[in-house]
Amino acid sequence: MSPDRIAPLAVTAxxxxxxxxxxxxxxxxxxxxxxxxxxxxxxxxxxxxxFELPTWIGEVDALRRPVPEALARFDCRNNRLxxxxxxxxxxxxxxxxxxxxxxRSRIATILGTSTGGLLQAEAAYARRDAGGRLPADFxxxxxLNASSTAVYAALRLGLDGPAWTVSTACSSGAKAFAAAExxxxxxxxxxxxxxxCDSLCLTTLAGFGSxxxxxxxxxxxxxxxxxxxxxxxxxxxxxxxxxxAPGAAGGVRLLGYGESSDGHHMSSPHPSGLxxxxxxxxxxxxxxxxxxxxxxxxxxxxxxxxxxxxEAQAVRRVFGETVDCSSTKAWxxxxxxxxxxxxxxxxxxxxxxxLKPGTLNLDTPDPACAIRVLADNQDAPVAVAMxxxxxxxxxNCSVVFGAAS
Amino acid sequence: xxAPLRAAVLGTGVWGPGLTGWxxxxxxxxxxxxxxxxxxxxxxxxxxxxxxxRRATPSTRLALAVAAEAVGAAGLEAAxxxxxxxxxxxxxxxxxxxxxxxxxxxxxxxxxRFHNSVHNAASGYFGIGASSRRPVTxxxxxxxxxxxxxxxxLVQVATDREPVLLVCVDVGYPFPLSEVRPMVGQWAVAxxxxxxxxxxxxxxxxxxxxxxxxxNPLLGHPAxxxxxxANPSARMLPLLMRxxxxxxxxxxxxxxxxxxxxxxxxxxA
Numbered sequence: 001m002s003p004d005r006i007a008p009l010a011v012t013a014x015x016x017x018x019x020x021x022x023x024x025x026x027x028x029x030x031x032x033x034x035x036x037x038x039x040x041x042x043x044x045x046x047x048x049x050x051f052e053l054p055t056w057i058g059e060v061d062a063l064r065r066p067v068p069e070a071l072a073r074f075d076c077r078n079n080r081l082x083x084x085x086x087x088x089x090x091x092x093x094x095x096x097x098x099x100x101x102x103x104r105s106r107i108a109t110i111l112g113t114s115t116g117g118l119l120q121a122e123a124a125y126a127r128r129d130a131g132g133r134l135p136a137d138f139x140x141x142x143x144l145n146a147s148s149t150a151v152y153a154a155l156r157l158g159l160d161g162p163a164w165t166v167s168t169a170c171s172s173g174a175k176a177f178a179a180a181e182x183x184x185x186x187x188x189x190x191x192x193x194x195x196x197c198d199s200l201c202l203t204t205l206a207g208f209g210s211x212x213x214x215x216x217x218x219x220x221x222x223x224x225x226x227x228x229x230x231x232x233x234x235x236x237x238x239x240x241x242x243x244x245a246p247g248a249a250g251g252v253r254l255l256g257y258g259e260s261s262d263g264h265h266m267s268s269p270h271p272s273g274l275x276x277x278x279x280x281x282x283x284x285x286x287x288x289x290x291x292x293x294x295x296x297x298x299x300x301x302x303x304x305x306x307x308x309x310x311e312a313q314a315v316r317r318v319f320g321e322t323v324d325c326s327s328t329k330a331w332x333x334x335x336x337x338x339x340x341x342x343x344x345x346x347x348x349x350x351x352x353x354x355l356k357p358g359t360l361n362l363d364t365p366d367p368a369c370a371i372r373v374l375a376d377n378q379d380a381p382v383a384v385a386m387x388x389x390x391x392x393x394x395x396n397c398s399v400v401f402g403a404a405s
Numbered sequence: 406x407x408a409p410l411r412a413a414v415l416g417t418g419v420w421g422p423g424l425t426g427w428x429x430x431x432x433x434x435x436x437x438x439x440x441x442x443x444x445x446x447x448x449x450x451x452x453x454x455x456x457x458x459r460r461a462t463p464s465t466r467l468a469l470a471v472a473a474e475a476v477g478a479a480g481l482e483a484a485x486x487x488x489x490x491x492x493x494x495x496x497x498x499x500x501x502x503x504x505x506x507x508x509x510x511x512x513x514x515x516x517x518r519f520h521n522s523v524h525n526a527a528s529g530y531f532g533i534g535a536s537s538r539r540p541v542t543x544x545x546x547x548x549x550x551x552x553x554x555x556x557x558x559l560v561q562v563a564t565d566r567e568p569v570l571l572v573c574v575d576v577g578y579p580f581p582l583s584e585v586r587p588m589v590g591q592w593a594v595a596x597x598x599x600x601x602x603x604x605x606x607x608x609x610x611x612x613x614x615x616x617x618x619x620x621n622p623l624l625g626h627p628a629x630x631x632x633x634x635a636n637p638s639a640r641m642l643p644l645l646m647r648x649x650x651x652x653x654x655x656x657x658x659x660x661x662x663x664x665x666x667x668x669x670x671x672x673x674a
Binding site: 003105109114118121122124125126128132133134138139140141144145146147148150151154155159160161162163164165166167168169175178179182183185186187188202203206207208209210211259260261262263264265266267274275278391392393394395 | 407408410484487493494495500503504505506507508512513514515516519520521522523524525526528529530532533535536537538539540541542543544545546547548549550553556557560561563564565580581582584585586614616660661662663664
C-alpha cells in the first residue's frame with residue numbers, strides 16, 4: 001500500500017558544513033571545481049591521542065573554538081561543529097526571524113546523529129583516575145547522550161517546540177526530515193529545524209576498520225576498483241515552513257520521503273536492495289511523482305562493494321537506467337548520522353544552482369552496477385532531486401525535493 | 406491550540422522490577438505489593454533466531470520482549486507495523502566497552518560489538534526478527550525519551566492513519582558511566598497505538614503539548630516512584646497505571662527541551 005501524497009513544505013533556510021568548507025557556497029564551489037576534502041587519516045582525537053589508519057577521512061578543520069559561554073556545558077566536537085554550521089548562510093538569523101513570527105514553542109528541532117558526542121567520552125575514559133572514575137569535567141547528558149545534538153540546537157536557537165535526536169545510524173539525518181514533516185502536518189509545529197550533525201571519533205574509525213569497510217584510498221563510489229568508505233564529519237541544516245509562510249515564495253520544496261527497513265542484517269544491506277527500493281517508491285508516492293520526473297538522484301553510494309551493487313539494483317527497479325545519479329561521498333566522506341542531511345542539502349543546492357554533481361574518483365564504472373552514474377558534473381536544470389540514505393540496522397530513507405512551481 | 410492527537414491502545418507490553426509482563430503489571434499497579442520488587446531475570450528476545458538470541462544485549466532482549474507482548478495483545482503481526490523506538494543510551498554496556506577499548510588503544514574491536522554500539526541496535530534487531538520492511542525509527546530524548554517516543558508514535562498514527570508500535574527501553578550503564586548517569590532498574594514498555602476507529606472499546610489516549618505539566622497520579626509504591634524519577638522508560642508508569650486500573654484521567658510526560666505531553670487516558674478521551 002503506497003502512502004498518500006503530502007503537501008510540500010518550503011525550505012526557507014539551509015546550510016551545510018563539511019571537509020570541503022563551511023557554508024553552502026563552499027560546497028558548491030568544491031563541487032564545481034571537482035575539489036575533494038578527503039586526506040590521509042591522521043586524526044588528533046584529543047590531547048595525547050593522534051590516531052593514524054591507512055585510510056582517508058573528511059575532517060572539518062579548526063573545530064577548536066568552544067561553543068558559546070552560555071552553553072559551555074555542551075562543549076564537545078559534535079556541538080562545536082553544529083555551532084559552526086548554525087552560523088553559516090545566515091541560518092541562525094533566519095531561524096530567529098521564524099521564532100519571532102511563530103513563537104518559540106511552535107518550532108520543532110529534529111536532528112540526526114549517530115555518535116554525537118562520543119569522542120568526549122572516549123577522551124574522558126583516557127583520563128580515568130586510579131579508581132577508574134571519569135573526570136569531574138565530563139558532562140554526560142550534555143555531550144555523550146545522543147539527545148545532546150537536538151537539545152544543543154534548540155537551546156542555542158531559543159526553540160521550545162518538540163525536540164529530539166533521530167539516531168538510526170546512516171539514515172538519521174534523512175529521517176529527521178520525515179519526522180519534522182509529520183509534526184507540521186499534525187499541527188504540532190509551524191516550522192522545524194531539521195538535519196543532522198556527526199563528527200569523527202575513535203569508535204567509528206576503529207569499528208569500520210574492524211568490519212573491513214574502510215577504503216585504503218579516497219573512496220571511489222561505483223568504480224570497479226572501489227574498496228570501501230572514507231569516513232567524514234559534517235552538518236546539514238534546513239528550516240522547513242509551510243509554503244504559504246512569509247518569504248517562502250520560490251525556492252526549494254520538500255516534496256516527500258520514504259522510510260523502510262531491510263529486515264535482513266545489522267551491518268550488511270539487503271543484497272538486492274529490497275528495503276532501498278521501498279524507501280524510494282514511498283518517497284515518490286508522497287511527492288506524487290512518477291520515477292521519470294526525477295532529474296537527479298543523490299545515491300547513498302558509500303563505495304563498499306556490497307552497498308553500491310545492492311543500491312544499483314534497487315535504483316534500476318524503480319527508475320530503469322534513465323535517471324542521472326551520482327554519489328558525492330568522495331568529496332566529503334561518509335558522514336554517517338549527518339549523511340542523510342548533508343546529501344539532502346546537496347539536492348537542494350543542485351536544484352538552486354542547476355548542477356548535477358558527478359562522482360569524484362569514478363574512473364571505470366562497475367558493470368555490475370548498471371545505472372547511469374555520472375562521473376562528470378552536468379550543468380542542467382534540476383526540477384526534482386532525490387537523496388538516498390541507508391544505515392546499520394537496515395534503516396533506509398529517501399527524501400525528495402523540488403523547485404517551487 | 407490544536408486538536409489533540411488521538412489513539413486507541415490495542416496492546417501493552419512491559420518488563421521491569423515487579424512488572425514482568427502486562428498481567429503482572431496489572432496486579433502490581435492495581436494493588437501494589439509493599440515488598441520491594443526484585444530486579445527480574447532478563448526475558449529472552451522472542452523474535453530472534455537462536456544464535457542471535459544468545460548474543461542479544463539486555464536492551465535488545467527487553468525491547469523485543471515487550472514489543473512481542475504488545476503486538477500479540479493487539480492481535481497483529483509485528484512485520485505490519487511501523488515502529489518507534491525510544492532509548493536514552495541504546496546499549497550502554499557496549500558503549501562502555503568501546504570507550505574502554507579506545508582508551509586502552511585496543512582498536513581491534515569485534516564487528517558484532519561495533520554494530521551493536523549504534524543507538525538503533527534494538528530497533529534493527531526488531532526489523533530483522535520480525536522480517537519487517539516497515540519504517541522503524543530510533544529516538545534519543547534524554548530523560549524525555551518516553552515522551553518524545555510517544556509523541557512521534559501518536560503523530561504517526563494521526564498522519565498515516567494506521568497502527569504504530571512504540572517501544573521504550575532503558576538500562577543503566579556499568580561503572581564508571583553509572584556514576585554520571587545513575588539509572589534505577591531496567592525498564593521497557595511497549596504500546597500498540599491505532600487510530601481510534603481501529604480500536605472500538607479500547608482505552609483511548611488524547612494528547613497535546615503543554616508548557617505547564619502537573620503532578621502525575623501516585624503509583625502507590627516507593628520503588629515504582631523511584632524508577633519513574635530515574636529511568637526514562639519508567640516515566641510511562643503513570644500512563645500504564647491508568648491503563649491497568651481503568652482510573653481515567655491525565656498524565657504528563659516531558660517531551661523535549663521545555664515541552665511536555667499532556668495525555669488524557671480513558672474511555673472518553
